[in-house]
Amino acid sequence: MLLREFLQHQHISKKSLSAIKQNGALVVNDNPVTVRYQLVLDDIIEIHLPEEFPSASLTPSDGPLNILYEDDYLCIVSKAPGVSTMPSMLHPHDSLLERVLAHFINHDETGIPHIVTRLDRNTSGIVVFAKHQLIHHLMTGKISKTYVCIVCGKIPLSGVIDYPISRKGDSIIERQVSANGKAALTSYVALHHSDDYSVAAVKLHTGRTHQIRVHFQAIGYPLAGDTLYGKDKRLSRQALHALQIEFVHPITGVHIVLQDSPYKDLRSLIPML
Numbered sequence: 001m002l003l004r005e006f007l008q009h010q011h012i013s014k015k016s017l018s019a020i021k022q023n024g025a026l027v028v029n030d031n032p033v034t035v036r037y038q039l040v041l042d043d044i045i046e047i048h049l050p051e052e053f054p055s056a057s058l059t060p061s062d063g064p065l066n067i068l069y070e071d072d073y074l075c076i077v078s079k080a081p082g083v084s085t086m087p088s089m090l091h092p093h094d095s096l097l098e099r100v101l102a103h104f105i106n107h108d109e110t111g112i113p114h115i116v117t118r119l120d121r122n123t124s125g126i127v128v129f130a131k132h133q134l135i136h137h138l139m140t141g142k143i144s145k146t147y148v149c150i151v152c153g154k155i156p157l158s159g160v161i162d163y164p165i166s167r168k169g170d171s172i173i174e175r176q177v178s179a180n181g182k183a184a185l186t187s188y189v190a191l192h193h194s195d196d197y198s199v200a201a202v203k204l205h206t207g208r209t210h211q212i213r214v215h216f217q218a219i220g221y222p223l224a225g226d227t228l229y230g231k232d233k234r235l236s237r238q239a240l241h242a243l244q245i246e247f248v249h250p251i252t253g254v255h256i257v258l259q260d261s262p263y264k265d266l267r268s269l270i271p272m273l
Helices: 003-009 014-023 096-106 133-139 211-218 264-269
Strands: 025-028 045-048 066-070 074-079 124-130 144-152 158-162 165-167 175-177 185-193 197-204 240-248 255-259
Touching: 003 014, 003 045, 014 025, 014 133, 066 255, 074 096, 096 124, 124 133, 144 211, 144 264, 158 211, 165 211, 175 211, 185 211, 197 211
Parallel strands: 124 240
Antiparallel strands: 025 045, 066 074, 074 124, 144 197, 144 240, 158 185, 165 175, 185 197, 240 255
């Protein structure tokens, strides 16, 4: 098998391979080679990734950072509510991305953070960063995510919500269920019922903006604290937390499951969390 064919079997795209050839290196048994190298049994392959540089628009921030998992390829953190995943017009500084960048700089990391999974500013939980664009490519669409949410009312024990979602009117932020929207599929299992609220474990089968919030509003159970899609004000933010991720490591092949406990504000509403 040619080295080119092997790398393609590892899901390395032509674009990534071209970047490696131009600014990185392919090495087999400590010798530089080309993609036309004929592999034999017991060959040891090294891929030297092209050097990357952070955007000049990013300002490293030494804000708090709760790291759940880190290796040479990934940095997976817990995002607190009220922290933006990345800079925006309304919140241009001290984003989670800039905190991870500062962590890399402070620890002499050669990589730069690439956001693999992102969360709304007031949604808490697990966020995945890749340390190189190639790792980002290998991780995209390969992570199974489970969320936990608190909704108003007593939901059925389980369900599937299959409603397309579109932008609402001229709003930059708000979304709505619409026949002309993009396909969106959400499944859930109820974990707990109280007099006023229900707790659900939720899986997204598509990745639309505000998907969980819009879908639960559409079936009559808006999220607690979500004043954009409901009226409940018991919390200062929507009761949504990225609880668990599961994936196969793109380099080592190890099956990884990570969990992040819900934050105190959610537990104050439903102590069983």
